[in-house]
Each structure stands twice: as C-alpha cells, then as structure tokens.
Amino acid sequence: AQSVAQPEDQVNVAEGNPLTVKCTYSVSGNPYLFWYVQYPNRGLQFLLKYITGDNLVKGSYGFEAEFNKSQTSFHLKKPSALVSDSALYFCAVRDGRSGNTPLVFGKGTRLSVIA
Amino acid sequence: KAGVTQTPRYLIKTRGQQVTLSCSPISGHRSVSWYQQTPGQGLQFLFEYFSETQRNKGNFPGRFSGRQFSNSRSEMNVSTLELGDSALYLCASSPNPSPDLNEQFFGPGTRLTVL
Numbered sequence: 738a739q740s741v742a743q744p745e746d747q748v749n750v751a752e753g754n755p756l757t758v759k760c761t762y763s764v765s766g767n768p769y770l771f772w773y774v775q776y777p778n779r780g781l782q783f784l785l786k787y788i789t790g791d792n793l794v795k796g797s798y799g800f801e802a803e804f805n806k807s808q809t810s811f812h813l814k815k816p817s818a819l820v821s822d823s824a825l826y827f828c829a830v831r832d833g834r835s836g837n838t839p840l841v842f843g844k845g846t847r848l849s850v851i852a
Numbered sequence: 853k854a855g856v857t858q859t860p861r862y863l864i865k866t867r868g869q870q871v872t873l874s875c876s877p878i879s880g881h882r883s884v885s886w887y888q889q890t891p892g893q894g895l896q897f898l899f900e901y902f903s904e905t906q907r908n909k910g911n912f913p914g915r916f917s918g919r920q921f922s923n924s925r926s927e928m929n930v931s932t933l934e935l936g937d938s939a940l941y942l943c944a945s946s947p948n949p950s951p952d953l954n955e956q957f958f959g960p961g962t963r964l965t966v967l
Binding site for chain 1: 856885887893894895896897900908910942944955956957958959960961
C-alpha cells in the first residue's frame with residue numbers, strides 16, 4: 738500500500754529566508770508525486786508534480802521540489818519565502834505501476850511565514 | 853473555463869439525517885474524486901468515478917456512497933449522519949484517471965457540520 742508522511746505539522750520561517758516542507762513516501766512501484774497548497778476557505782491548488790525525468794521539479798509561485806529515490810523523499814522548497822506563502826501544504830503520491838490506485842495525501846504541513 | 857464547483861458550500865445537519873453533496877467538474881473532465889478533510893486525519897480518499905463507473909473506493913463505511921451522471925457531474929450521499937462526519941468534503945476532477953495524471957483540480961469544498 739502507498740503512504741505519505743509529512744513529519745512536521747507546522748513550519749515557521751522568516752520572510753526572505755529559504756523554506757523547506759518535508760515529505761517522504763512509500764510505494765511498491767514508481768512514485769508519481771505531487772504537492773498541493775490550500776489557502777483558508779479554499780480548495781487545494783496544484784503546485785508541482787514529479788512523474789519521471791529530472792529530479793528537480795519547478796512549479797508555481799517559485800516553488801520547487803527534489804525527488805530523492807534513495808531517501809524516498811520529495812521535499813518542497815523555495816529560496817525566499819513570502820508572507821503570502823503562509824498556507825497548508827499537502828504532499829501526495831500515486832503508485833505509477835498500477836493504473837487503478839487513488840492519490841494518497843499526507844496530513845499536511847502548515848507553513849507560517851513571519852514578516 | 854469554469855473551475856470545479858461544489859454545492860452547497862456550507863451545510864448543517866443533525867445526527868441521523870442524510871445529506872447529498874454535488875460536484876460539477878471542469879468541462880471536458882470525466883474523472884471525479886471525492887475526499888474528506890478533517891484536522892486530525894488530513895485528506896482521506898472517499899471514491900473516484902470515471903464515465904459513471906466507480907473505479908476506486910476508500911476505506912469508509914457503506915453510509916458513504918456516490919454516483920456520477922452522464923454529464924460527469926457527481927453526487928455523494930452520507931446517510932445516518934454521525935458527529936464524526938463533520939468535515940470539509942472536497943471534490944476534484946481531471947480529464948482522465950490515468951496514473952501519470954494530469955493533476956487533479958479541486959473545488960472549494962462543502963463544509964458539513966453535524967450537530
């Protein structure tokens with residue numbers, strides 16, 4: 738069975754500093770990995786995905802994530818945090834080996850960027 | 853192109869009642885998935901529909917059911933409501949359910965409160 742772990746419930750970062758939101762995963766086959774962001778009273782918005790290819794994936798709003806197969810991780814990063822980045826972030830995985838498995842989400846990490 | 857719409861946005865019910873939530877996917881999208889979001893459990897997958905057929909079902913009791921219509925609109929029903937069913941119910945659509953997906957597009961959710 739596939740699973741995702743986001744080890745931090747909360748991450749606090751000062752504006753202008755780099756940020757990292759951690760994610761590790763477990764799947765039997767090839768992982769298809771996603772990051773989503775949720776702003777208050779809104780649905781989830783897609784940020785980026787890794788399916789295959791370059792391990793460094795660039796996404797929306799200046800975010801990027803690095804796929805690390807040996808560490809089974811897909812951490813979300815941004816070089817310089819903005820106050821407007823404060824939101825709830827979800828990592829998700831799907832097993833690419835099977836054509837019939839749902840997307841499994843982590844429990845989310847709340848990012849607070851302090852001015 | 854209009855996004856995913858969900859109705860109603862807010863709902864208050866009492867224990868024992870039943871509720872029906874509606875989701876209209878993005879035009880042309882044929883896959884619809886439903887998720888339950890709670891602070892303690894994060895996002896949990898309920899079910900996925902494609903071309904009026906349920907492709908996947910999460911680990912929820914039979915009180916939770918859904919269906920999809922020929923125009924791809926979907927409904928989910930929860931019968932005999934319990935306090936623990938209070939949650940944000942999110943609907944997501946994608947063009948098709950292939951594993952190397954296009955990302956899912958989420959609606960704003962329906963906030964269900966069970967008293």
